[in-house]
Amino acid sequence: MKPAKFDYVSPSTVEAAVEALVASNGEGKVLAGGQSLLPLLNFRMARPTILVDLNGIEGLSYIEDRGDRIAIGALTRHRELEHSPLIASKLPVMSAAMRHVAHLAIRNRGTIGGSLSHADPAAELPMLATFYDAKILVQGPSGRRTIGPEEFFVDALTNCLEPEEIVVEVEFPVLKQSGWAFEEVAHRFGDFALASIAVSVLHGPSGLEAAHVAVMGVADTPRRLKEAEQALVAMELDDRTPDRFSEVVVSQVSPNGDLHASADYRRHLLGQLAKRALQTALATKG
Amino acid sequence: MNSDRRAGPSDVLRPRNVGAPIKRTEDPRLLTGNGEYTADRKPDRPLHLAFLRSGQPHARIARIDTAAAQAAPGVSAVLTAEDIADDFKPVIPFSRMPSYYATPIVPLASGKVRYVGEAVVAVVATSRYLAEDALELIDVEYEPLGAISRAESAVVDDAPLLHEAAGTNVLIAREFKKGDVAADLKAAAVRVGGRFEMTRKAPLAMEPRSYTAEYDKRRDAITLYTSSNIPGIVRDAVSESLDLPGHRLRVVAPDVGGSFGSKGSLYPEELLICITARKLRRSVKWTADRLEDVSSSSQAFAEVVDAEMGFDKNGVATSLQADVIGDVGAYSIYPWTCGLEPVQVVSFLPGPYKIGSYRGAVRGVATCKPPTGPYRGVGRPIATFVAERLMDLGARALGIDPLEIRRRNLVRAEEFPYRIASGIIWDKTGFIECLEAAAEAAGYDQLRREQAEARNQGRLFGIGIASYAELTGIGSRIAVAPGMPINTGSETAKITIDSTGAITAAFGVASHGQGLETTLAQIVADDLGARFEDVRVIQGDSDEVPMSTGTYASRSAVLGGGAAKHAAKILQEKIQRVASHLLEANADDIEVTDGKAIVLGTDRMVTFKQIAKAVYSDMKTLPVDARDELSATYTYDPINGTTAAATHIAAVEIDPATCFVQILKFVVAEDCGRIINPMIVDGQVHGGVAQGIGAALLEELIYDEDGQLLTASLVDYVIPSAPEVPVMNVVHVESESAVTGGFRGMGEGGTIGAPAAIANAIADALSPLNIDISILPMTPERVFQLMEKAKPKSKGNADE
Numbered sequence A: 001m002k003p004a005k006f007d008y009v010s011p012s013t014v015e016a017a018v019e020a021l022v023a024s025n026g027e028g029k030v031l032a033g034g035q036s037l038l039p040l041l042n043f044r045m046a047r048p049t050i051l052v053d054l055n056g057i058e059g060l061s062y063i064e065d066r067g068d069r070i071a072i073g074a075l076t077r078h079r080e081l082e083h084s085p086l087i088a089s090k091l092p093v094m095s096a097a098m099r100h101v102a103h104l105a106i107r108n109r110g111t112i113g114g115s116l117s118h119a120d121p122a123a124e125l126p127m128l129a130t131f132y133d134a135k136i137l138v139q140g141p142s143g144r145r146t147i148g149p150e151e152f153f154v155d156a157l158t159n160c161l162e163p164e165e166i167v168v169e170v171e172f173p174v175l176k177q178s179g180w181a182f183e184e185v186a187h188r189f190g191d192f193a194l195a196s197i198a199v200s201v202l203h204g205p206s207g208l209e210a211a212h213v214a215v216m217g218v219a220d221t222p223r224r225l226k227e228a229e230q231a232l233v234a235m236e237l238d239d240r241t242p243d244r245f246s247e248v249v250v251s252q253v254s255p256n257g258d259l260h261a262s263a264d265y266r267r268h269l270l271g272q273l274a275k276r277a278l279q280t281a282l283a284t285k286g
Numbered sequence B: 001m002n003s004d005r006r007a008g009p010s011d012v013l014r015p016r017n018v019g020a021p022i023k024r025t026e027d028p029r030l031l032t033g034n035g036e037y038t039a040d041r042k043p044d045r046p047l048h049l050a051f052l053r054s055g056q057p058h059a060r061i062a063r064i065d066t067a068a069a070q071a072a073p074g075v076s077a078v079l080t081a082e083d084i085a086d087d088f089k090p091v092i093p094f095s096r097m098p099s100y101y102a103t104p105i106v107p108l109a110s111g112k113v114r115y116v117g118e119a120v121v122a123v124v125a126t127s128r129y130l131a132e133d134a135l136e137l138i139d140v141e142y143e144p145l146g147a148i149s150r151a152e153s154a155v156v157d158d159a160p161l162l163h164e165a166a167g168t169n170v171l172i173a174r175e176f177k178k179g180d181v182a183a184d185l186k187a188a189a190v191r192v193g194g195r196f197e198m199t200r201k202a203p204l205a206m207e208p209r210s211y212t213a214e215y216d217k218r219r220d221a222i223t224l225y226t227s228s229n230i231p232g233i234v235r236d237a238v239s240e241s242l243d244l245p246g247h248r249l250r251v252v253a254p255d256v257g258g259s260f261g262s263k264g265s266l267y268p269e270e271l272l273i274c275i276t277a278r279k280l281r282r283s284v285k286w287t288a289d290r291l292e293d294v295s296s297s298s299q300a301f302a303e304v305v306d307a308e309m310g311f312d313k314n315g316v317a318t319s320l321q322a323d324v325i326g327d328v329g330a331y332s333i334y335p336w337t338c339g340l341e342p343v344q345v346v347s348f349l350p351g352p353y354k355i356g357s358y359r360g361a362v363r364g365v366a367t368c369k370p371p372t373g374p375y376r377g378v379g380r381p382i383a384t385f386v387a388e389r390l391m392d393l394g395a396r397a398l399g400i401d402p403l404e405i406r407r408r409n410l411v412r413a414e415e416f417p418y419r420i421a422s423g424i425i426w427d428k429t430g431f432i433e434c435l436e437a438a439a440e441a442a443g444y445d446q447l448r449r450e451q452a453e454a455r456n457q458g459r460l461f462g463i464g465i466a467s468y469a470e471l472t473g474i475g476s477r478i479a480v481a482p483g484m485p486i487n488t489g490s491e492t493a494k495i496t497i498d499s500t501g502a503i504t505a506a507f508g509v510a511s512h513g514q515g516l517e518t519t520l521a522q523i524v525a526d527d528l529g530a531r532f533e534d535v536r537v538i539q540g541d542s543d544e545v546p547m548s549t550g551t552y553a554s555r556s557a558v559l560g561g562g563a564a565k566h567a568a569k570i571l572q573e574k575i576q577r578v579a580s581h582l583l584e585a586n587a588d589d590i591e592v593t594d595g596k597a598i599v600l601g602t603d604r605m606v607t608f609k610q611i612a613k614a615v616y617s618d619m620k621t622l623p624v625d626a627r628d629e630l631s632a633t634y635t636y637d638p639i640n641g642t643t644a645a646a647t648h649i650a651a652v653e654i655d656p657a658t659c660f661v662q663i664l665k666f667v668v669a670e671d672c673g674r675i676i677n678p679m680i681v682d683g684q685v686h687g688g689v690a691q692g693i694g695a696a697l698l699e700e701l702i703y704d705e706d707g708q709l710l711t712a713s714l715v716d717y718v719i720p721s722a723p724e725v726p727v728m729n730v731v732h733v734e735s736e737s738a739v740t741g742g743f744r745g746m747g748e749g750g751t752i753g754a755p756a757a758i759a760n761a762i763a764d765a766l767s768p769l770n771i772d773i774s775i776l777p778m779t780p781e782r783v784f785q786l787m788e789k790a791k792p793k794s795k796g797n798a799d800e
């Protein structure tokens, strides 16, 4: 299990990295934390002619407070997000989710840019980008552009980037919320999720004013459930709300079965997690 | 010495090291990265092997085109079955068993392939990278012959034959019978039964299989470094197959990173690497990657058991019958044969219980999968799972507590030695003592009260018990594998004091993580009268140690330890004789302790170093006839071997929301006889139980209908990690056995008891929903499906 032959460059600017990708005629690959890419190379499932290593580029790793938004550099490691007090206070759902990402050694190396680009349907960061409706800033030969998660995540393990484009930053809006929850079930702690849901609610004078709901592990991409959000905002708040919410959530997904869980089991899990999540989110009212 | 010493020679005899929790000698090097595993060998300019493995489950090899690969950069040779046909003799896993067909073992698939992952072509290149590049240039044309993916489908009339020469896919069939089962079942007050299954499992050692063949041009000799736990058997088999005498074939098992059985058979790659080294006159290396290790190392379980047990009205089991079908994979393994695992299921099924009549029939069936082979516990994990499920089903049907029904059926102290219905004889062991000790340590009555409370709250809380017995340290009267001609009944220790006074104890039994370097040194130190830290144990090197079949079947402490005690005594007598010359005292008055020989009651003494100097180096100190080499060799055979037993108790809770099983409590009370090192015993139990948890809840090799392995990586093949393994309470019931030293084997028990205890606990937790547990692992998916199925039924019941 050795990779096929490839070249390697370690540019010091994003521009130079883009140039290297252009020069590779679509055969190059960006290397960030390597936690997903290297196994693919070793299995020879990916056979780039050249690896363009981003790790030598200064200034791609940061967590920046922009008031109503938090900007995160593409090379920021999972572990920095997990332990950032800024993330904990401004993006608490992300903060809670990060400890579910793989294991310590992997969190030490894995990056947000890599995780989003890899686009695993059961990975936390793509789901968080969807949940928060983050803006993904990418740079290519003709400059920079911003992409929303719905456009970015095309399919399982597929993003919308051109081969010469590199994710440089992800900007997360700070949600107005009075309560939130993140729930996930994985086979073992640190495994990819069998099912997961993130919920945030904003209480108004009468009932809920706004809600964010996103799920993963139940479709080929993470999904924001806008209909469930609207249904939730319209619901009467009583003891039965979590059950009704759970039914709406489940009705919005049609998961596939795989080795690890059947479609029915995933649906069951998601329903249970939705209930729990909403109970938690509503309980933190105040 | 002072007079206290004189007063108590018995005090001197009291073991100082045996029984003490001495830290493992091997750990400092292993934990600091200074171990030397096979892959760490650095022979001069080695070549590297890579294998093209079959992607077809069952196909005729029509054509192999290796031309492009031969011409690829760095490639020294590309070998197919044809290219090496004259370089070896096939190895035959012989057995005297009737109704057994021994499939020949060859290094590369010849004529046809029989499972996905079977080695077809070997590329030898200057690096593994280049070798793998060249693999991609090989073209193999296959003609599919039809996959045989399930044992059940292999035995239907028109199933394709995997081995035409066998004339059937049933490679082994056997039956054990005692008494009139049919009549006893008919007369039984209660009959319980079911169809039980343990799916295929990977032994999964941390170190994948690894071989380095170092070629010595001057002598046309090979040193094979192998990650094996049976280096002696490998040496003899390779020697025979390659027609290479033992003095030109040294086999060394250096540090080995676990086996659990997966390194306990001869492998085609071991033959091939030696053939290649000899053919190319170069050293060659190969280490399996994880994918290769999971898909080509021997696998475990894969058995379905239809079983029924009859009880009288008092809960005494009177009768048991079972039909076992084992999916043994594509080949019989050497030396154990494909009968090893499935036949043990029927021979151990009655377990520690006094069941009057028995019929156990077994078929081992060839399928398009890697061979099954030894796996920690061999046959007994599933035998115990089935018997213990039946005990609980009987208890439930009769309204007897599961603890009580075991009390009524276990062989009791006064009844040993006891021959169970399958013919195995248990020597005196603490069956009941383990049961009671486990119940006490678990706080059984209190647990039942907690359960009642939990059930009142609607929680799914269950308690499971499993008792088992196993044969360990098996001597020459019984073959470890049925009908196998290899001597597994004795072991040799050779202890030497060299001219510097240093002590070396050489054992054929190899170590692949058990800590034998420590435990055997503890025994030698005590029985020789040496200091523990002065004893160096060497193992696993055919140039240095006596011939041995290796470490498996919980035998090394019993056989190696017994040999150590005898050899140490002989050497001690030699020391006493020399010392009697040097100290001018009667040999009987000389006590050997702490590396010194002392005249009892005096301060006159000589050290081992002085003794060695007198024997080996001085011209005049000793008369010639007293200068016998300070060395002793003893071959020990425990004849029957000895029993080991344990009771495991698990308490679990199932979360109906996630369908996950959480283990709240796990208790093991085990009888391994006299304990050599309690820390090592605990470690073996902890590790074994962790593997048992994997078997009970997580681990499953899934092959699809086309014989493709779907769980070939550790993302998909889920093993327990630290959070899945609870804190365990291990209680030792030390009833000494009759073998030398009083030891019993205990390397496998954790894996035998845990799956059954957890299965019973899950069944108990789900019993309010009328759910039965008959397949392992109980993954969350399976729990979910069972609970879903139970739903309408329980609703229906409520409506009635």
Ligand SMILES: Cc1cc2nc3c(=O)[nH]c(=O)nc-3n(C[C@H](O)[C@H](O)[C@H](O)COP(=O)(O)OP(=O)(O)OC[C@H]3O[C@@H](n4cnc5c(N)ncnc54)[C@H](O)[C@@H]3O)c2cc1C
Residues within 6 Å of the ligand: A029, A030, A031, A032, A033, A034, A035, A036, A037, A038, A054, A074, A100, A101, A102, A103, A106, A109, A110, A111, A112, A113, A114, A115, A116, A117, A118, A120, A122, A123, A124, A125, A161, A165, A166, A167, A168, A190, A191, A192, A193
């Ligand atoms: C055992 C294991 C368990 C794991 N469990 C989880 C889990 O539970 N949850 C989870 O979310 N993840 C999990 N991961 C994945 C882990 O989080 C990875 O780190 C992450 O998916 C990829 O990040 P990386 O920086 O390592 O990317 P790399 O592996 O370096 O790259 C991944 C892909 O993204 C591309 N890429 C990288 N950076 C950029 C960029 N800036 N712009 C454009 N393309 C880019 C690469 O070319 C490559 O195609 C696990 C990984 C392992 C090995």
